[in-house]
Amino acid sequence: MHDRQYEKDxxxxxxxxxxxxxxxxxxxxxxxxxxxxxxxxxxxLRKEDIDGIACxxxxxxxxxxxxxxxxxxxxxxxxxxxxxxxxxxEGPGPLTGLINGAMAIASGMCRHVLVFRTITExxxxxxxxxxxxxxxxxxxxxxxxxxxxxxxxxxxxxxxLMAIYAQRHFHDYGTTSExxxxxxxxxxxNAQRNPKAIxxxxxxxxxxxxxxxxSTPLRMFDCDVHCDASTAIxxxxxxxxKDCRNPPIRIEAxxxxxxxxxxxxQISLTEGAAFDVGRMxxxxxxxxxxxxGSAQLYDGFSILTMIWLEALGLCPKGESxxxxxxxxxxxxxxxxxxxxxxxxxSGGRTHGLGYVHEACLQxxxxxxxxxxxxxxxxxxxxxxGPLGGSLLLVRD
Amino acid sequence: MPRKLPAxxxxxxxxxxxxxxxxxxxxxCEACKRYFHPPSPICPTCTSFEVxxxxxxxxxxxxxxxxxxxxxxxxxxxxxVIAIVELQEQKDLRFVTNIEDTPPEQVHIxxxxxxRFQQEDDVWLPLFVKD
Numbered sequence: 428m429h430d431r432q433y434e435k436d437x438x439x440x441x442x443x444x445x446x447x448x449x450x451x452x453x454x455x456x457x458x459x460x461x462x463x464x465x466x467x468x469x470x471x472l473r474k475e476d477i478d479g480i481a482c483x484x485x486x487x488x489x490x491x492x493x494x495x496x497x498x499x500x501x502x503x504x505x506x507x508x509x510x511x512x513x514x515x516x517e518g519p520g521p522l523t524g525l526i527n528g529a530m531a532i533a534s535g536m537c538r539h540v541l542v543f544r545t546i547t548e549x550x551x552x553x554x555x556x557x558x559x560x561x562x563x564x565x566x567x568x569x570x571x572x573x574x575x576x577x578x579x580x581x582x583x584x585x586x587x588l589m590a591i592y593a594q595r596h597f598h599d600y601g602t603t604s605e606x607x608x609x610x611x612x613x614x615x616x617n618a619q620r621n622p623k624a625i626x627x628x629x630x631x632x633x634x635x636x637x638x639x640x641x642s643t644p645l646r647m648f649d650c651d652v653h654c655d656a657s658t659a660i661x662x663x664x665x666x667x668x669k670d671c672r673n674p675p676i677r678i679e680a681x682x683x684x685x686x687x688x689x690x691x692x693q694i695s696l697t698e699g700a701a702f703d704v705g706r707m708x709x710x711x712x713x714x715x716x717x718x719x720g721s722a723q724l725y726d727g728f729s730i731l732t733m734i735w736l737e738a739l740g741l742c743p744k745g746e747s748x749x750x751x752x753x754x755x756x757x758x759x760x761x762x763x764x765x766x767x768x769x770x771x772x773s774g775g776r777t778h779g780l781g782y783v784h785e786a787c788l789q790x791x792x793x794x795x796x797x798x799x800x801x802x803x804x805x806x807x808x809x810x811x812g813p814l815g816g817s818l819l820l821v822r823d
Numbered sequence: 824m825p826r827k828l829p830a831x832x833x834x835x836x837x838x839x840x841x842x843x844x845x846x847x848x849x850x851x852c853e854a855c856k857r858y859f860h861p862p863s864p865i866c867p868t869c870t871s872f873e874v875x876x877x878x879x880x881x882x883x884x885x886x887x888x889x890x891x892x893x894x895x896x897x898x899x900x901x902x903x904v905i906a907i908v909e910l911q912e913q914k915d916l917r918f919v920t921n922i923e924d925t926p927p928e929q930v931h932i933x934x935x936x937x938x939r940f941q942q943e944d945d946v947w948l949p950l951f952v953k954d
Contacts, residue, residue, distance in 0.1 A: 560895055568830035575835070576861055578827040579948055580905055580921050583895035587905050588919075590889035598887070598932045642905075643890040688867070692907050692919045693860070696887055 432711045433533030438668040438675035439820065440539075441470025441661035442787045447623045447775040450550035451655035455495035456504060458657040459545045463501065466659035471672030472539060477661075478510045479537030482544060483523035483779065485514020492551035492558055494544070496657070501543065511536045519683035519704070520810025521725070521779025522818060526683050528662045538664050544780040545657035552653055559653075560584065573690065586650055586728065588691045589811055590642035593730035595696040597644060599745065602733070604644055606748035608635040610729035610765075611648040611772050613757050618769025620759075620797035625652050626773040649729040654775035658784050674822055676790055682708030682808070682817035689813040697745075699731075700815030701738030704808065708817050709740060716740040719819075720802025721789050722763055723782035725809040726770040735808045736765075739817065764799045782807040783818065790822040825898060828946050834862050837876035842940030842947025848876035849916065858913045881938030882954060883910040886917055890927040904930050908951050918949075925953045 443465025445451075445458040453461070467474055486497025498512040511531045519526060521544065528540035551558045560583045561574050569575040582588065596602045612635060618624035630648065638647040661671075668675035682704035687694045694700065709716070716739065724735040733747035741763060742750035751757050757765045768774045768785040775781070786805040788794040808817035829839055838861070841848035850862040854871035858879070866874050888906035904922040909915065922930050923939065936951040 557896055562827040562896075565830075569827050570830035575829040577919050579829055579943075579946065580919050580950075581826060581891070581899060581903065582905055582919060583899070584893070586893070587889055587891055590891075591887045591905065591907055594889055595887040595932065639892070641891075641893045643892070645889075690861075692917060693915075696907070 432680065434529050434678040434681045434711070436533045436665050437529040437662050437678045438665050439660055439678070439783070439787055440663040440668050440671035440673055440675055441466045441468070441472065442784045443467070443469055443659040444777070444781070444784050445657040447625065447654050447656040447777065448549065449625045449652070449654050449775065450553055453655070455545050455547045455657070456500065458547070458655060459496045459501055459543060460504060462657035462659040463505065463541055463543055466541065466661050469673065470539070470661040470663065472661065474505055474507060476539050477507055477541045479528060479531045479540035480507065480509055480512040481524040481528035481531065481540055481542045482514040483518055483521055484516035487514070487516045488564070492547045495547050496545040519685065519816035520700070520814035522783070522807070522809050522816035524780070525660060525662065525783065525818060526681055526816055529678055529681065532662055532664050538667050540662040541659060542662060542780070543657060543659040544778060546776065546778050547655045548653040548776065549655045577691065585811070586645060587642045589728040589730055590645045592696050592699065592734070592812070593644050596730060596733065599697060600748060602748035604636065605632065606752050607644070607649065607729050607733065608632055609751040609754040609757065610726060610732045611635055613754050614726060614766050614770040614772040614774070617759060617767050617797055618773035621768045621774060624769040624774040625654055626769070645728060645730065648772065651727045651771035651776040652773065654777065656775060656777045658777050658780035660780055660783055673791060676787055677821045677823065678818055679714060679821045680708045680711040680819040682815070685813065685815070687813070691812045694813050697734070698738065699734060699812050700810060701734050701808070704815040704817050705738040705740060708819055712819055714804060714819065718804045719763065719806050721767060721786065721799055721805045722765045723767070723786045723805065723807045724765055725782065725811065726766055726772045727776065727811060729772065731811040732765065732770070739806055739808060759797060759799050767794065767797050767799060779809045782809060786820055790820065826943055826948070828943055831945070834864060838862055839946045841876065842942070842949060845940065846878045847881040847938050847949050849879045849910070849912070850874050851877040858916045860916060860918055879910055879912050883908045883936060885922070885930065885932055885934045885936060887932055888922065888930055890930070902927050906930070906951070908936055921950045923950050923952050
């Protein structure tokens with residue numbers, strides 16, 4: 428156990444999300460402002476109350492569509508006066524902004540931190556289909572400490588690396604395409620109840636099996652769908668959170684560990700960072716996996732949702748295929764509903780904070796047509812390969 | 824098809840250019856005797872600076888793989904095989920590569936492979952074929 432669990436001093440008090448477009452006609456900044464102002468208002472705060480900003484991955488590549496708006500641009504646009512702000516890619520995956528923001532609050536630097544994540548990959552892909560290719564992360568020769576080991580072998584998409592993990596999962600545990608399909612099918616069923624979701628038409632097992640093979644064993648429907656969107660979350664110190672509009676959702680435990688190399692091929696092919704993350708998270712709480720009422724698990728690629736189910740102890744290691752088989756267990760009325768807004772596979776690749784937004788909606792019983800049974804404990808996790816972070820959330 | 828090539832440095836050039844002499848060079852620590860990859864000036868296990876590239880057999884097995892079908896760029900000739908090969912010298916000593924000259928549907932985890940270099944400019948890519 429750890430001596431001090433700083434995250435317990437922090438709560439989520441407000442959430443916001445822009446339109447989710449494919450594409451949107453709005454700028455990345457306008458999407459960001461829509462999400463952030465909605466979140467501030469949702470918490471019952473004014474912009475003057477915000478004294479910190481956090482974002483993953485920030486404006487890490489000069490405004491490219493993976494993350495066109497960082498904390499600096501947002502600070503200027505909203506005229507925020509802050510004690511602390513931070514962004515950047517090099518952290519424990521898409522939940523890094525929340526993890527860093529929570530630390531800023533727990534350390535006493537901030538009372539209310541605005542965390543956001545904006546992505547405009549859909550509109551960029553209207554005119555440049557290769558905008559997201561790994562080979563375009565560097566100009567000329569590949570000088571990236573990580574990608575240079577893959578791009579010379581024509582690994583041009585993360586899909587190839589995730590497919591390699593999936594192949595190993597199939598080999599080691601007997602996982603099948605029909606089992607993997609349940610992640611995509613479940614997300615599609617849930618998306619049909621989410622007016623903001625991108626793909627809302629029904630999908631059958633046949634549709635899934637006949638979808639284009641991208642990189643064996645991953646098909647098109649195993650890959651998330653690009654969108655333009657921004658999501659924002661307000662973190663508040665617990666003692667001031669109680670004065671906010673919503674019942675505070677406490678951060679009961681964070682998982683952010685990486686006990687292996689930060690690498691897509693040197694890391695465990697069946698565990699990624701996720702198992703390190705899960706072990707850390709559960710070491711910081713008395714709650715147990717059986718206490719979890721809903722799980723919003725990263726589905727940039729369907730295999731990653733399966734790995735998170737195992738890594739967070741929601742099913743035994745290697746058993747995720749059998750756990751999701753048939754889909755009933757993970758359905759909205761199942762024993763462990765997952766990705767209740769359609770995830771990224773059908774809802775849209777909001778890339779990380781979308782899961783937390785949805786977890787809060789469910790905990791606050793505001794998820795309308797897709798609301799699941801009342802519960803107090805939710806888990807969210809995001810990332811794949813060496814990227815990984817998780818949050819255990821509790822509404823008291 | 825044109826490949827994205829790595830920027831060569833004092834640390835990585837042995838791996839990318841060993842093929843000029845037909846050698847697959849992997850960094851090894853003189854202190855703890857462990858191989859490691861990617862190359863670095865320091866051993867990640869024992870933090871010794873006594874590290875140097877060393878010739879290895881170039882033989883290994885496929886730890887996992889994928890057959891890429893998606894034409895991510897117009898020039899990309901799909902399908903082709905991307906694999907992680909584990910070298911026989913040490914457990915988990917592995918890296919991403921391509922499997923050449925083998926029908927993709929015959930590639931499988933555990934398949935024995937050996938290195939075959941392919942020159943592109945000043946880089947000798949360590950690709951693998953069925954052994």
